[in-house]
Amino acid sequence: MSDLVINQLPGRTFAWLGVNEAVISGLEPYEALHEKKELSEEILCTRKAKTEVYQIPEGCKPGKPAYLWFAYDRSAENIIEIRAGRDSEITIVMDHSVLLQGTEKSLEGHLVTKISVEDRAKVKLIEIRKAHAGVRFVDELHVECGERAGFEITQLFLGEGVFYQDLHCDLKGYESTFLADTAYLIGKQGKLDINYVATHYGKKSVSDMKLNGVLREQADKIFRGTIDFKHGCSGASGTEKEDVLLMDPTVGNKTVPLILCQEENVSGTHGATIGRLGKDLLFYLESRGMTKAEVYEMMARARIDALVKRIADERTRSAIWAEI
Amino acid sequence: MNTENVTEKTIVSDINRSVYDVRNEDKDAYRFAAGLTEEIVLQLSQEKNDPEWMRDFRLKSLEIYNRTDMVEWGPPIDGLDMEHIVTYVRPKDNKMSATWDEVPVEIKNTFDRLGIPQAERESLAGVGAQYDSELVYHNVRKEVEEQGVIYSDLESALHGPYEEMIRQHFMKLVPPTDHKFSALHGAVWSGGSFVYVPKGVSVEIPLQSYFRLNAPGAGQFEHTLIIVEEGAYLHFIEGCSAPKYNVANLHAGCVELFVGKNAVMRYSTIENWSKNMYNLNTKRAIVAEGGKVEWISGSFGSHVSYLYPMSILNGRGAKAEFTGVTFASEGQDLDTGCKMVHNAPDTSSYINTRSISKADGINTFRSSVVISRDAAGSKSSASCESLILDDEARSDTIPAMDIKCDEVDVGHEAKIGRISDEAIFYLMSRGLSEQEARALIVSGFADNVSKELPLEYAVEMNNLIRLEMVGSIG
Incomplete structure (x- = not known):
C-alpha cells in the first residue's frame, strides 16, 4: 500500500517548515463507484460502506436535518457523494463521535465526500469529530458550487486522536458562497491537520473561514487556509481568520493563511492571533475571584460553546454538550 | 499633442x-570562461590570493553546490543556466581607490550618473563601490575611522589584522549548506564589504555600498560582513543597479550581520537591478540580548527575485523589524519577504510590507515566523498589504507561523485589493x-x-x- 499525500498547499513554501503537504502512510486514494439513494430527513447510517450517492431532488427543502452516523467497530473507509439539485436546501449532520463509544481500540477512518451544490441550492454540513488517542481519521471533502449556490460547513474537532481534514470548495457560479465555521479542542498527543482551499472562479463569489481553537498538553495543529482568486472572478471577496489559544508550553501550532490572486477587482483579507489570553482580560477575571487556571478553562470551554450555540439543530447541540 | x-x-x-x-x-x-568548474573556482581563489582556508572553503562549497537540488517552490528560474554565467569579471585598469579621481574614467562616469560621489559628499560616512566582480572605490570619513570603525573591502580585510575575525564569522550565519545558491556564493564570492563597529560607537551618518553589474551574462557574488559590537549603532545602505541585456545576469550575494548586545543595526536596500537579472540573494542577521536589527527594503528591479532577509533573535529582549515594498511590473516575478526566528525569551518582531503589481508582474510575499520553546514572552506582529493595478497582474501572500511556545502573542494581518474608485x-x-x-x-x-x-x-x-x-x- 502506498502513501496518501493530502492537504497540499496550493502555493508551496519553505520546505523546512514542513507545511507543504501531509503524507499519510498506508492509505491510497479511492476509485469512484456509485450506489444511488435519496437523502431526505430520515436518519441514514453507513457502516463499513463502500460508496453511496445521495440525491437531493430539485426544489426539495426538507426543513429538518438529515443525519449520517458513522459507527465503526473496526477501521473503515467510505466514499459519499451528495448532489443537491437546483433550488434545494438541506442540512446534513455527519457524526463520527461514536468512534469513541465502547472501545479504546486503535481505529482508522477514511472518508471521501464529494458534494455538488447546483444553482441556487444550499447545503449546510455539520461535522462532529471526536476521537480518543489511537484513532486516526482522514477526511477529504470536495465541493463544487453553481450559480448563487451556497455551501456552509460547521466542524468541531475534539479529543486526542489524529485528524486530517482536506477541504476544497470550488466557487464556480456567480455569487456562490462558502462559509466555514470551525472549532477545535485538542489535547494530549492529539494532532489536527487542516487544509481549507476556497477557489473563486465565479464573479462576486464569497468565501469566509473562521476558526477558533484550543491546544493543550502536547497537542499539535496545522491550519492551512487558502483563498485563491482565479482570473475572471471579478467582485469576489474572501476572508479567513484563526484565533488559537495555547494552554501549555508543550503545544505546537502552525498557521499558514494564503491569499493567491490573479484578479484585480477582488478583496481578500486574512488574520490570525495565536497565544495566551490578553493581560487585561486575565486581570479582570482574576479580580473577580477566578484563578488563572480557571480563567483559561472557562475561555477554552467558551470557544467550543460559542460554535455549538451557532448550530441550528437542537439534537446535535444536545449530543455535543453531552459529550463534552 | x-x-x-x-x-x-x-x-x-x-x-x-x-x-x-x-x-x-x-x-x-578580464573575464573567466562561463560555467562553474573546480578549475574556475581555483582560478578565482588564485586571482584573489586567498588564504588556504578560504581556498578550501570555496572547494567545499562547490562540492555542496553540485549535490544540492534546486528548491521546489518559488518562481521558475529555468532561464538561468550556470553554464552561460561568467562568475568573475574584472574591469579594465582596475585598482581599488580611495579617491574618485583614481577610478577609471568610464566607471567613474557611471557612478557619477548614479549620484554616488555626490551622495558621499553630502550625506554618507563612507562609500564602497563595486563594479562587476571588483571593488573600485572604498573610502570612509576620517572622523568615523578615528572612532575605530573599520569599513573596508572584504578581500583586503582578509589579508590584514582582521583575518581571524573574518574567519570566525564568514558564512557562519549563512552556511553553504543553506541552499544551492548559498553554496554557489561560497564557491565564487568576490568583492563586498567588511564593517566593524566597536563597542559603544554610534556611527551617526550611514555607510553605503553600491553594486553595479555592467558585464552581460555575468554574475555578481559580493559578500557583506558587518559586526556591530555591544551598544553600537550603524545604518548601512545598499544600492544596486545594472543595464539591461538580452541574456540572463545573476546576483547571488550574501549579507551577514552580527548585532551585539544592546546594539542597533539598520540595513537599507534600494534594489533596482535590470529586468534580465536573477536576484538570488541571501541576507541574515543574528541579534544578541537587547539588540535590534531593522531591515528596510525596496525591491523594484530584477526579472526574478528570491529575497527573504532572516533575523535570528538569539538574546533575551532582542528585536527585529522588517519594512519592505516590492513593485513588480511587466516581465517580473518577485518573490520577497522575510523570516523571523525567536530563539530567546521576550523577543519581538514586526513585519510591515507593501506590494504592488501591474502589467503581467507577479508579486509573492513569503514569510515565516518561528517561535521556539525557549522564547516565552515573545511577540510577533505582521501586516502585509497588496495592491493589484490591473487584471493581468498577480499577487500572492504566503505567510507561515510556527509557534512552539504558549506564552506568546502572535498576530498576522493581510489585505489584498485594488485602488478604490472613490479615492481616484x-x-x-x-x-x-x-x-x-x-x-x-x-x-x-x-x-x-x-x-x-x-x-x-x-x-x-x-x-x-x-x-x-x-x-x-x-
Missing part, C-alpha cells in the same frame, strides 16, 4: 531610466489626472518604506514608483 505624453512628461520630469541603463563596453575587461474620483475632483491620482495613491501606499529612508533615498524610491506607474492606465 497627446495628453498621455503630457502626463508622462509631467510625472517623470525628474528621473530618466537611461541613468540605470547606461552600459559600458566590457571588451577590455476624489483626487481627480481636486484637479489631478487619473494617472497622477494613481501614482500619488501608490506612492502613499509605499510610504511605510519611504518614511524610513534618508530623504534623498526616499525621493529616489518615489521616483522609481512614478516611473513604474507611467502607462499604468488601461
Whole structure:
C-alpha cells in the first residue's frame, strides 16, 4: 500500500517548515463507484460502506436535518457523494463521535465526500469529530458550487486522536458562497491537520473561514487556509481568520493563511492571533475571584460553546454538550 | 499633442531610466570562461590570493553546490543556466581607490550618473563601490575611522589584522549548506564589504555600498560582513543597479550581520537591478540580548527575485523589524519577504510590507515566523498589504507561523485589493489626472518604506514608483 499525500498547499513554501503537504502512510486514494439513494430527513447510517450517492431532488427543502452516523467497530473507509439539485436546501449532520463509544481500540477512518451544490441550492454540513488517542481519521471533502449556490460547513474537532481534514470548495457560479465555521479542542498527543482551499472562479463569489481553537498538553495543529482568486472572478471577496489559544508550553501550532490572486477587482483579507489570553482580560477575571487556571478553562470551554450555540439543530447541540 | 505624453512628461520630469541603463563596453575587461568548474573556482581563489582556508572553503562549497537540488517552490528560474554565467569579471585598469579621481574614467562616469560621489559628499560616512566582480572605490570619513570603525573591502580585510575575525564569522550565519545558491556564493564570492563597529560607537551618518553589474551574462557574488559590537549603532545602505541585456545576469550575494548586545543595526536596500537579472540573494542577521536589527527594503528591479532577509533573535529582549515594498511590473516575478526566528525569551518582531503589481508582474510575499520553546514572552506582529493595478497582474501572500511556545502573542494581518474608485474620483475632483491620482495613491501606499529612508533615498524610491506607474492606465 502506498502513501496518501493530502492537504497540499496550493502555493508551496519553505520546505523546512514542513507545511507543504501531509503524507499519510498506508492509505491510497479511492476509485469512484456509485450506489444511488435519496437523502431526505430520515436518519441514514453507513457502516463499513463502500460508496453511496445521495440525491437531493430539485426544489426539495426538507426543513429538518438529515443525519449520517458513522459507527465503526473496526477501521473503515467510505466514499459519499451528495448532489443537491437546483433550488434545494438541506442540512446534513455527519457524526463520527461514536468512534469513541465502547472501545479504546486503535481505529482508522477514511472518508471521501464529494458534494455538488447546483444553482441556487444550499447545503449546510455539520461535522462532529471526536476521537480518543489511537484513532486516526482522514477526511477529504470536495465541493463544487453553481450559480448563487451556497455551501456552509460547521466542524468541531475534539479529543486526542489524529485528524486530517482536506477541504476544497470550488466557487464556480456567480455569487456562490462558502462559509466555514470551525472549532477545535485538542489535547494530549492529539494532532489536527487542516487544509481549507476556497477557489473563486465565479464573479462576486464569497468565501469566509473562521476558526477558533484550543491546544493543550502536547497537542499539535496545522491550519492551512487558502483563498485563491482565479482570473475572471471579478467582485469576489474572501476572508479567513484563526484565533488559537495555547494552554501549555508543550503545544505546537502552525498557521499558514494564503491569499493567491490573479484578479484585480477582488478583496481578500486574512488574520490570525495565536497565544495566551490578553493581560487585561486575565486581570479582570482574576479580580473577580477566578484563578488563572480557571480563567483559561472557562475561555477554552467558551470557544467550543460559542460554535455549538451557532448550530441550528437542537439534537446535535444536545449530543455535543453531552459529550463534552 | 497627446495628453498621455503630457502626463508622462509631467510625472517623470525628474528621473530618466537611461541613468540605470547606461552600459559600458566590457571588451577590455578580464573575464573567466562561463560555467562553474573546480578549475574556475581555483582560478578565482588564485586571482584573489586567498588564504588556504578560504581556498578550501570555496572547494567545499562547490562540492555542496553540485549535490544540492534546486528548491521546489518559488518562481521558475529555468532561464538561468550556470553554464552561460561568467562568475568573475574584472574591469579594465582596475585598482581599488580611495579617491574618485583614481577610478577609471568610464566607471567613474557611471557612478557619477548614479549620484554616488555626490551622495558621499553630502550625506554618507563612507562609500564602497563595486563594479562587476571588483571593488573600485572604498573610502570612509576620517572622523568615523578615528572612532575605530573599520569599513573596508572584504578581500583586503582578509589579508590584514582582521583575518581571524573574518574567519570566525564568514558564512557562519549563512552556511553553504543553506541552499544551492548559498553554496554557489561560497564557491565564487568576490568583492563586498567588511564593517566593524566597536563597542559603544554610534556611527551617526550611514555607510553605503553600491553594486553595479555592467558585464552581460555575468554574475555578481559580493559578500557583506558587518559586526556591530555591544551598544553600537550603524545604518548601512545598499544600492544596486545594472543595464539591461538580452541574456540572463545573476546576483547571488550574501549579507551577514552580527548585532551585539544592546546594539542597533539598520540595513537599507534600494534594489533596482535590470529586468534580465536573477536576484538570488541571501541576507541574515543574528541579534544578541537587547539588540535590534531593522531591515528596510525596496525591491523594484530584477526579472526574478528570491529575497527573504532572516533575523535570528538569539538574546533575551532582542528585536527585529522588517519594512519592505516590492513593485513588480511587466516581465517580473518577485518573490520577497522575510523570516523571523525567536530563539530567546521576550523577543519581538514586526513585519510591515507593501506590494504592488501591474502589467503581467507577479508579486509573492513569503514569510515565516518561528517561535521556539525557549522564547516565552515573545511577540510577533505582521501586516502585509497588496495592491493589484490591473487584471493581468498577480499577487500572492504566503505567510507561515510556527509557534512552539504558549506564552506568546502572535498576530498576522493581510489585505489584498485594488485602488478604490472613490479615492481616484476624489483626487481627480481636486484637479489631478487619473494617472497622477494613481501614482500619488501608490506612492502613499509605499510610504511605510519611504518614511524610513534618508530623504534623498526616499525621493529616489518615489521616483522609481512614478516611473513604474507611467502607462499604468488601461
